[in-house]
Amino acid sequence: MTTYTRARPTMMRVFLVQTAQGLTPSSGGYKANVSLLRSLSMQGHATAQICYAVEDEIDQYARRAELKGISPNITHKPLPVVDPAGKVHELYVKTFTDEYKRDELTSRMATLINLFSEHIASFQPTHVIFNDPITMKITESHEIRDTFKRINIIHTAEQLPFGPFVAGVDGHCLSPVVENKMLRELDGIWSVSKAVQDYAWKYGRLKTTFLVHPCMTYLDQTSGGMPRIRNNIDKEEIGMVNPCPHKGLSILIALAQKFPHMKFVTWKSWGSRTAHVQQLQALPNVKIEPTTRNTDEIWDRVKVLLAPSLWYEAWGIVVTEAQLRGIPVIASNAGGLPEAKIGLPYCIPVKEVTGERHANGDYVVPDQDIGPWEDALQKVMTDREEYQALQILTATKAGEWLRSLDPRAHEKWLLSMMEQA
Incomplete structure (x- = not known):
């Protein structure tokens, strides 16, 4: 079982579903997602995410937590998964706590819907944040749906189920009609730019909240301070x-x-x-x-x-x-x-x-x-x-x-x- 950070009653418990590959993905949007959790964790809230990782990443994050005096509490268990041909594969799911006291759950398949539901229920979140349609659907009818807020982050116009760019990127907007309805039932939609906010309103009359990425997105990831200014005038x-x-x-x-x-x-x-x-x-x-x-x-x-x-x-x-x-x-x-x-x-x-x-x-x-x-x-x-x-x-x-x-x-x-x- 995962050991989660205990929170005071006034704390938020924020659960993020991360669809990028890896704990440190190169995509800017997913970097912003992780920075949001780190910021909230440092502000005293309990946070967790479910994501996909490779083995060496887990070891690296665990070592960094230990250096800060935090026990990573690594657990793992087998999970049988049946593929479309009916063959059973045994996967291993690991959980651990990182240096920001943000609980992590890693897996190698995007279709583990039951796993998503199970860990949302275990964490007992006040908020579930996501940017994918599968999680939006899972949380719509989750067994503890009435106990948490649902928030979608709009990182691309292609995510939205309307407008000229609908489904323009693989994996985005799987069912426009259904997703359009579900979006309007959420508790919050975060647009990462005024451009995206304007697009959502222009083509879908969808109200969203514009917030610039969390400050931590742009701070130095090692020191947590302002980035080091380069003097690259002689670079080529x-x-x-x-x-x-x-x-x-x-x-x-x-x-x-x-x-x-x-x-x-x-x-x-x-x-x-x-x-x-x-x-x-x-x-x-x-x-x-x-x-x-x-x-x-x-x-x-x-x-x-x-x-x-x-x-x-x-x-x-x-x-x-x-x-x-x-x-x-x-x-x-x-x-x-x-x-x-x-x-x-x-x-x-x-x-x-x-x-x-x-x-x-x-x-x-x-x-x-x-x-x-x-x-x-x-x-x-x-x-x-x-x-x-x-x-x-x-x-x-x-x-x-x-x-x-x-x-x-x-x-x-x-x-x-x-x-x-």
């Missing part, structure tokens, strides 16, 4: 994360071809398929790195970050992360990226995807005017005075922005639901 590489068509792969390729003397480096992520990697491999001035969960590897290396996204970005956490470290970002104005840019140069207009898709499901990507991108990159990479001034401005304004956020905004919102009840 131009970076991009998650190269794929709707993230602006065509713009990256055009820039690499235009400036063969410049060095580019990309980090693969969830959208990068074999075909996209092969396009980049054909360019001699582009390096391709595997997915990294340690973004310091990126910030220690790049002089400039490109974020040429062409889809309706919810926010763009990587943009804000770079700017907090004094690294200039050349981004598009798609979706919520102008919000992530917080008014800093450069934010370049693009022709966004419209929702039209190819036969294979990929978005049809419009041709782009590459001229503004060429001008911005040329200036930042070759004009030292321009770079130095932009570096200082970027670090200063980004730091001021982060310090201006209310670190208890999410806590207050969740507590207000209990007060209304």
